[in-house]
Amino acid sequence: MTLKQRRRHGELMGQLEGMRNNAYLWPTEDYAPGDNEEEDEKYQKAQETFQSLVQELHQLEQDTT
Structure with a gap:
């Protein structure tokens, strides 16, 4: 893996850790879409943000192997 x-x-892992505290990533039991x-x-x-981060991390890891 290069320095870049x-x-x-x-950076991505830091953002992912920050998402852990995002209340909107974990819907409550009484949440009903619509x-x-x-x-x-x-x-x-x-x-969408979470999925984007995970996809970019996955791609980065694929590129290094």
Whole structure:
């Protein structure tokens, strides 16, 4: 892994750790999609961000092997 890749990996892992505390990544049991459009957007954005981070990490790890 190059220095640039290691730095990017560290940045991504930091962002992923920060997502752990994002309340919108973990919907509550009483959450029902479609009840509140504003809440739906927040949950969707959190999920998209998480998926994007994981995909970039996966791609970075694939590129190094």
